[in-house]
Amino acid sequence: MSTATDAAASSPESLGLFPLHTVLVPGAALGLRVFEPRYLDLVRECGRRGRGFGVCLIIDGQEVGAPASAAAFGTEALIEDFGADADGLLTLRVRGARRFHARRVRVRDNGLQVAEIEWCAPDSEQVLRPEHGLLAILLQELIDRFGGEYALAPRVRMEDAAWVGWRLAELLPLQHAQRQALLQIDDPHERLDRLLVLLP
The missing domain is CATH 2.30.130.40 (LON domain-like)
Incomplete structure (x- = not known):
C-alpha cells in the first residue's frame, strides 16, 4: 500500500x-x-x-x-x-x-x-587503479603548470578515481562532444578508461 x-x-x-x-x-x-x-x-x-x-x-x-x-x-x-x-x-x-x-x-x-x-547516482569513493596512474601524473603536471584552485587540493585527491577523472575532463582541451560523453558515464573507472583513449 x-x-x-x-x-x-x-x-x-x-x-x-x-x-x-x-x-x-x-x-x-x-x-x-x-x-x-x-x-x-x-x-x-x-x-x-x-x-x-x-x-x-x-x-x-x-x-x-x-x-x-x-x-x-x-x-x-x-x-x-x-x-x-x-x-x-x-x-x-x-x-x-x-x-x-x-x-x-x-x-x-x-x-x-x-x-x-x-x-544520477553520485560517484562512489573508489581508489585509482594502477592502469590509470598515468592520468594522475598528467593531472598533477597540469595543476603544476597552470596553478589555480586545485594547486591547494590535498594530495589524497590524486588517489580518488572520480576526482581525477572530473578534473581531467575539465582541464584537458577536449571537444564538447567528448566532454559530454564523459559526463554521461556513471562509473569512475570507465570514465578514466575513456580518457586514456582520448589522450594523444
Whole structure:
C-alpha cells in the first residue's frame, strides 16, 4: 500500500535549464553573464528557493533567442558568487554539483526551459587503479603548470578515481562532444578508461 510520502518521493523533480555551448562537470567552476529576462527570472527563483539550476550542452541552437535543443544529461549549477560587470550585467560564478538526466522538458511563456529530471547516482569513493596512474601524473603536471584552485587540493585527491577523472575532463582541451560523453558515464573507472583513449 503506497502512502502520500511514497508518491511525493517518486514524483519527478523539476529543474530550470540554462543551455550553453559548454559542458559543466561536477566540481568545476564556471563564470556566466546573465542578461536575458528568462535567466534573470531563473536566478531570482534559485535565490528564493536556495537551489541551483541545470546546465546542459546545446546540441542545436544558440544561447540567446529561441529555446535551444540541449543534451538530456547535464549538471546542477550552484551559485557561489554574483556581481556586475562594467556594463552593469549580472555576473555569476557557479560550481558543478550533481549530474542529472532530463526526462521531459517544457517551455514557459518567457522561453525558460524547465525539465523533469532524475538525479544520477553520485560517484562512489573508489581508489585509482594502477592502469590509470598515468592520468594522475598528467593531472598533477597540469595543476603544476597552470596553478589555480586545485594547486591547494590535498594530495589524497590524486588517489580518488572520480576526482581525477572530473578534473581531467575539465582541464584537458577536449571537444564538447567528448566532454559530454564523459559526463554521461556513471562509473569512475570507465570514465578514466575513456580518457586514456582520448589522450594523444
